[in-house]
Amino acid sequence: MLETFGTFFASLGSVLSWPTFGFLLIGMALGFLVGILPGLGGSTALALMLPFTFAMDPVTAFAFLLGMSAVTATTGDLTSILFGVPGEASSAATVLDGYPMKKRGEAGRAIGIALGSSLLGALIGSFFLALAVQAVRPLVLQFGPAEFFMVAVLALCFVATLSGKAVRKGLVMASFGVLLSMIGQDPGTGRLRLTFDLPYLMDGISIVPVVVGLFAVPSLLEMMAARTSAVPTVSNDLNGWQQGLKDTLRHKLLIIRCSAIGIFLGMLPGVGGSSSQFIAYAHAKQTSRHPEEFGRGSVEGLAAAGSVNNAKEGGDLVPTLAFGVPGSGQMAILLSAFLITGLTPGPAMLTDHIDVTFSMVWTMVVANIITVILCLLMLRWIVAITRVKVPRLIPFLLLFIALGAYTASNSWYDLVLMLVIGGVAMIATAWGWPLPPLLLGLVLGKMLEGNFFLAYQLSDQTYDWFGRPLVLVMIVLLALAILAPVVKKRLFNRARGTITEHETARRQVRYQRVWRGRALLSGAALLIALWAVWHLQFELDLSLRTKQFPLLAAALMAVFAAWQLAIDLRGRMPVNTMRIDAVLAEAEDLADRPPPTSPSGGAPGGASRAAVEPLAGHAPTATLPVPSGDDDPKATETAPSQESSGPGLRQLVTPAAVVPFLLFFAALYAFGFEYGAPLFTFAYLRIVAKERWWACLLGAVVTWAFLYLMFTKLVPLPLLESQVFDW
Amino acid sequence: MISERISRRGFVLGLGGAALAVATGCARENGATTETMGADALAAVWSGKTLKLICSEAPGGSLDNTCRMLGRHLGKHLPGNPTVVVENMAGGESRIATNHVYGAKGDGLTIGMTDINIPFYTLLGEGPELGVRWDPDKIPWLGSTSKAPQVLAVHKRTGIQKGDLAAVAAKNLRLPYGAVGDGPHTGHVLLNELLKLNLRPIFGYGGSSARMLGLDRGEVDGTVSTWDSLLRQKGSELADGTLIPMVQIGGPIDHATMQGVPTVADLTKDSAEADKNLLKVVADRYEWARPLMAPADVSPPVLEALRKALADTLVDPALLEEAKKIGIDIEPSTGTQVQERIAEYLKTPKDTVDRLQKLIKADGA
Structure with a gap:
């Protein structure tokens, strides 16, 4: 025990040592930027920055990555307050009270509350992690293959449940993700399947290009299509933050309760950041003596929302560390960082690598403290960043995306995979298909299959292992998980009394006609699934064991896709997909306020969409200037009402977006990163952003210098060379 | 190589074919090699250049760790002291990396660490259709770092x-x-x-x-x-x-x-x-664990210089100390030893x- 204590404090030393601390600061700087830009989110940033950890030791790598994600949760709150635009999906609830406070001239106070409660939440979450790690230690060796199989099933079910109204679509996506994860070797026999004789596919699909394709590609295209400032300007009344900090302390008990909710939900795999934020928010209102203030600038509401998303990080890390089960999208990406640094998540993180675990705790503590201090010091500057014209950022964001995908296995195919997935993501998002289930399916597929066969072999080719006590416990949990949405709805309804009726009225089933063309996607999914079944069963000569799981995934995907297809072909859907969660409906003034338009008055539709959506890391969500009330998958269902009348996909796939986007990758193919990227930067800044010559040149030089310094000097990583020229 | 690259040109939108061919041709001009080289000529091969050390495993494993460690020390033992960069090219059980290095330009700027099984695949009768696009007898081996009983x-x-x-x-x-x-x-x-x-x-x-x-x-x-x-x-x-x-x-x-x-x-x-x-x-394979190879068309003097540099690196006290710290076993074999053992191994009877x-x-x- 004492020894553990020593290690705990020694880990603070290693976080503060050089160069770890330097990388923590770099990570934080990036997180700062990413959190503030509504175009990029925590998981995107993590995915992009993952390759930079290749040359780092574990403590440094996690200081870098966790430092980044810790900051995004806080800075995402800032844009929620200042612009009513959540910089992060998990900062959506912050809009509810933060934005009204800002509107009545209390921006400084609101920021003070957000920062104060974020810090408190983070501290509570971090120290919980340190304690939990001790408590779960004895438990962990009880988790064998049978239990891990059940954990994976459980996690997968949470995702499906959390697809909200789009459950069917979520199931298609999840089974597609599992199917993708089956590409490559069967984890037991080493036999190949679904590789189409491409050596690139022999080791399976790597997660990073998929993540980048799913989340970053659509966001970027959207920004490129909008071509105007990402956020509207606001007044800069930023004083009064001291009052905000005082408010925070006044409500410390509430913050502790909300942090506990965040931690608990964080520990449950698959519970998204925004749903925990709304549950905590609902709880705060339920227990408040002034519930009527909620949604009109309530201090308590803001404090609840601010604390929960930071506390959740600590909870998220518990299953990630102890079981290798990612609690969220960000954690799924963090999980790959373990593999890169050569660590295996699981019991070893609590024994041999306990120092790394503790260093994570300290990283979160240190990063959050620094963030708050920096935010306060740089308040004015922060506001300035958000006013950078989007076209100026595009070339650099494109480069980040390409680097993020490419460095997964240093192959051109990484970029191809990212582009294909990006295409799927855009169509899926536009038509209300949730993306996170695909990612989770991809992450959990191998875990399901590998552990299933291990458990089966270990109990002498029987299914006796379903009787193991922890397995039984998880079967019960599974049943509860399926019931959870019902319970959650109750929770909301109790908190929201009157609004419930309002919502019920909205839910009166009325149908509206939607474009039958959406059947294209479900039809394509069905075809892919059927083809996979045929290919596995008849084209390849595989043992039952090798084809069993991919076949199962493909068959399930076929069933769900066929079901969805039938519905799409009917060509109508209930109007109540306009559903905005009860909590949000109360913030009527939000819905009433005019959609934020860009100062330069560019394409109105595109601009407001880009401005409004908590893009990054999650699917673009609501089309109204109101964040969705729950996890994004549900929210994507709100899109149809607008998208049926035109925009959606057409807003992303404009010539202004797609042509430069594809030209960028053509430039990389033709000239490699080192020359292609600066060349594109120059051309884009000149032609699209219409910058002066010297500015374009500067942009190109900065791009080249970044590549050179980062990949030749700082973190040696060879970049894609020209595929055409042999220089 | 040239024709393969040119044929992919079709993917690039709207670029002038003729201009391309000229540029490509020009780029190829300055890759001259000679059969014998003096010390100065050898130093010129690496001086101010970057040597790519292809690692056939994903980051994090012990082969990767060995590669990275080698990368930190190899440069100072080569004439001209190049910068050494480790590039991970995992996949296909080392086939991808081996194919890449085997076919790379033999200018001394690309080498790779591959797997003990490279000659084994050939014994198993695997050919190009299974991704084995090399002749293990023709791989110029530089040596190996370890043994793997x-x-x-x-x-x-x-x-x-x-x-x-x-x-x-x-x-x-x-x-x-x-x-x-x-x-x-x-x-x-x-x-x-x-x-x-x-x-x-x-x-x-x-x-x-x-x-x-x-x-x-x-x-x-x-x-x-x-x-x-x-x-x-x-x-x-x-x-x-x-x-x-x-x-x-x-x-x-x-x-x-x-x-x-x-x-x-x-x-x-x-x-x-x-x-x-x-x-x-x-x-027998355990005798050449973590073997290093050069491209098939490497010139003899460059191959010799690489072999010598590797042998020197693997007895460098600084490297050995580092190896001890991160728990990597160093039991080197020379390039000639590996070459001979593999030639012998390939004679294993079919039955x-x-x-x-x-x-x-x-x-x-």
Whole structure:
């Protein structure tokens, strides 16, 4: 025990040592930027920055990555307050009270509350992690293959449940993700399947290009299509933050309760950041003596929302560390960082690598403290960043995306995979298909299959292992998980009394006609699934064991896709997909306020969409200037009402977006990163952003210098060379 | 090479074909090599340049660690002191990296660390259709950094005493493996066949740490592992007698805990020639663990300089100290040694290879 204590404090030393601390600061700087830009989110940033950890030791790598994600949760709150635009999906609830406070001239106070409660939440979450790690230690060796199989099933079910109204679509996506994860070797026999004789596919699909394709590609295209400032300007009344900090302390008990909710939900795999934020928010209102203030600038509401998303990080890390089960999208990406640094998540993180675990705790503590201090010091500057014209950022964001995908296995195919997935993501998002289930399916597929066969072999080719006590416990949990949405709805309804009726009225089933063309996607999914079944069963000569799981995934995907297809072909859907969660409906003034338009008055539709959506890391969500009330998958269902009348996909796939986007990758193919990227930067800044010559040149030089310094000097990583020229 | 690259030009939108061909041609002009080189000419090969060390494994594994460590020291032993950059090119069980290095320009700026199995694939009769696009006899080997003998160790809860192989044979011990026919499982098959043991494989444990975890949880009774990873992960269990080493494949290993542990070679010295061949086809590979190669068309003076630099690097005290710190075993072989051993290995009779393949398949079923 004492020894553990020593290690705990020694880990603070290693976080503060050089160069770890330097990388923590770099990570934080990036997180700062990413959190503030509504175009990029925590998981995107993590995915992009993952390759930079290749040359780092574990403590440094996690200081870098966790430092980044810790900051995004806080800075995402800032844009929620200042612009009513959540910089992060998990900062959506912050809009509810933060934005009204800002509107009545209390921006400084609101920021003070957000920062104060974020810090408190983070501290509570971090120290919980340190304690939990001790408590779960004895438990962990009880988790064998049978239990891990059940954990994976459980996690997968949470995702499906959390697809909200789009459950069917979520199931298609999840089974597609599992199917993708089956590409490559069967984890037991080493036999190949679904590789189409491409050596690139022999080791399976790597997660990073998929993540980048799913989340970053659509966001970027959207920004490129909008071509105007990402956020509207606001007044800069930023004083009064001291009052905000005082408010925070006044409500410390509430913050502790909300942090506990965040931690608990964080520990449950698959519970998204925004749903925990709304549950905590609902709880705060339920227990408040002034519930009527909620949604009109309530201090308590803001404090609840601010604390929960930071506390959740600590909870998220518990299953990630102890079981290798990612609690969220960000954690799924963090999980790959373990593999890169050569660590295996699981019991070893609590024994041999306990120092790394503790260093994570300290990283979160240190990063959050620094963030708050920096935010306060740089308040004015922060506001300035958000006013950078989007076209100026595009070339650099494109480069980040390409680097993020490419460095997964240093192959051109990484970029191809990212582009294909990006295409799927855009169509899926536009038509209300949730993306996170695909990612989770991809992450959990191998875990399901590998552990299933291990458990089966270990109990002498029987299914006796379903009787193991922890397995039984998880079967019960599974049943509860399926019931959870019902319970959650109750929770909301109790908190929201009157609004419930309002919502019920909205839910009166009325149908509206939607474009039958959406059947294209479900039809394509069905075809892919059927083809996979045929290919596995008849084209390849595989043992039952090798084809069993991919076949199962493909068959399930076929069933769900066929079901969805039938519905799409009917060509109508209930109007109540306009559903905005009860909590949000109360913030009527939000819905009433005019959609934020860009100062330069560019394409109105595109601009407001880009401005409004908590893009990054999650699917673009609501089309109204109101964040969705729950996890994004549900929210994507709100899109149809607008998208049926035109925009959606057409807003992303404009010539202004797609042509430069594809030209960028053509430039990389033709000239490699080192020359292609600066060349594109120059051309884009000149032609699209219409910058002066010297500015374009500067942009190109900065791009080249970044590549050179980062990949030749700082973190040696060879970049894609020209595929055409042999220089 | 040229034509392959040019043919991909079609993907690039709207670029002038003629201009391209000219540019490509020009770019090729300055790659001259000569058969003999003076010290200055050799220094010019690397001076101010970047040497790419292709690593056939993903970041994080011990092969990758060895590569990165080598990358930190190799530059100072080469004429002209180039910057060395490690590039991970994992996939296809080292086939992708081997193909890449084999076909790369032999200008001394690309080398690679690949896998012990490279000549084995050829013995198995794998060709281009399975991604084997090299001739193992024509690979210019630079040397290897390690040896990789395997060890069968059992947990003390089995009640088996050290040296009691009969007790091992009497039990149906369960052992963890990644996939059918991987390195440790091949050793397992060999033990069953030559020593008449009844070891039972459980497949699907990911890497070596997953296999050790299975051992900790009590799911399996022991392990067949590469010595250095066994020592790194279970050193204390070996020392305190929780894990009992029973037999070594390859070796003998020079370590206190391995005193008195027989090698398979000892145990089969009176066996038939066919059995000895079977042992050779499995265990000879351990002699060139973590081998380094140059592109097929590397010029002799450059190859010699690379071989010498590698040999010097592998006795560099700074590298050895680092290796000790991160737990990497350095037992170098020279390029010539590796070249000769592999040439010899490729002469393995076909029936021996067939027998091994049949055994692996039967055990995996």
